[in-house]
Amino acid sequence: MQPSAVTGRDIKQILRNITYNNRPTIANDALLYCKQLFNHGIKLDIIVSNPAFAFSVDDAGGIEKSRDRALTLEELTQTGDGIILKITTLENIKNTTNPRVYQGTG
Numbered sequence: 001m002q003p004s005a006v007t008g009r010d011i012k013q014i015l016r017n018i019t020y021n022n023r024p025t026i027a028n029d030a031l032l033y034c035k036q037l038f039n040h041g042i043k044l045d046i047i048v049s050n051p052a053f054a055f056s057v058d059d060a061g062g063i064e065k066s067r068d069r070a071l072t073l074e075e076l077t078q079t080g081d082g083i084i085l086k087i088t089t090l091e092n093i094k095n096t097t098n099p100r101v102y103q104g105t106g
Contacts, residue, residue, distance in 0.1 A: 003038070003041050003046055003047050004046070004047050004048075006038075006051050007051055008051045008052075008054060008055070010051065011031075011034055011051050011052045011055060012055070012059070014030060014034070015027050015030065015031060015055070015059060015060045015061075018030055018060075018061075019060065019061055023061070024060070024061025024062055024064070025061055025064055026061070027060040027061035028057055028060045028061040028062075028064060030060070031052060031055055031057070031059070031060040034051075034052040035050060035052045035053065035055075038050035038051060038052055038053075
């Protein structure tokens with residue numbers, strides 16, 4: 001489908017399909033990407049209007065609500081252990097005698 005053939009109905013159907021699958025945040029992201037994509041098309045003189053322009057978050061997934069959550073002590077321990085393991089591995093690689101093995105910085 002050519003960009004100029006996309007209509008507001010097409011955008012609405014995309015958003016409905018995503019929200020039907022209970023993915024409100026993804027629907028909001030998709031709307032944002034559509035708006036950005038078609039705005040860029042206008043800049044490049046590929047299209048003359050943005051079919052996603054009239055839609056708002058209310059038409060997509062709705063206003064997102066942040067959740068307050070703290071990591072448990074077990075989750076913090078797992079995360080810390082993973083970071084320590086990665087640092088240790090990078091240090092071991094960096095200290096090898098073959099300089100071609102380590103490609104990182106520092």
